[in-house]
Amino acid sequence: MRYLKMAVIGVFISLLILSACRPSPTPTPPAGAIEVTIQSFAFSPATLTIKKGTTVTWTNKDSVPHTVKGWGTESSSMGAGQSYSYKFDSAGTYDYICGVHPYMKATVVVTE
Numbered sequence: 001m002r003y004l005k006m007a008v009i010g011v012f013i014s015l016l017i018l019s020a021c022r023p024s025p026t027p028t029p030p031a032g033a034i035e036v037t038i039q040s041f042a043f044s045p046a047t048l049t050i051k052k053g054t055t056v057t058w059t060n061k062d063s064v065p066h067t068v069k070g071w072g073t074e075s076s077s078m079g080a081g082q083s084y085s086y087k088f089d090s091a092g093t094y095d096y097i098c099g100v101h102p103y104m105k106a107t108v109v110v111t112e
């Protein structure tokens with residue numbers, strides 16, 4: 001019985017140590033996370049200025065699919081309510097369009 005008791009205490013202590021190592025249970029949104037809305041066949045805001053290292057999330061609020069296409073990359077097709085995120089690590093001007101509707105144009109300006 002003594003061994004069982006010690007084993008239980010050992011497991012309890014291990015769990016305590018493990019839980020102390022885990023990040024806090026309430027995840028804070030990443031600093032400087034920015035949202036772009038796709039609605040009525042337009043990106044809003046059309047020009048966005050952010051600091052480098054910022055993640056931008058596009059969310060499609062139209063019922064038709066859109067993409068984010070530019071700087072040599074393209075998101076997969078976003079259906080209604082779907083999102084796409086991209087982290088801008090380098091300063092510069094990033095022009096982009098929707099691959100499905102190339103007349104949809106917008107820009108992300110990334111500063112140092």
Ligand SMILES: [Cu+2]
Pocket residue numbers: 041065066067098099100101104
């Ligand atoms: Cu589109």
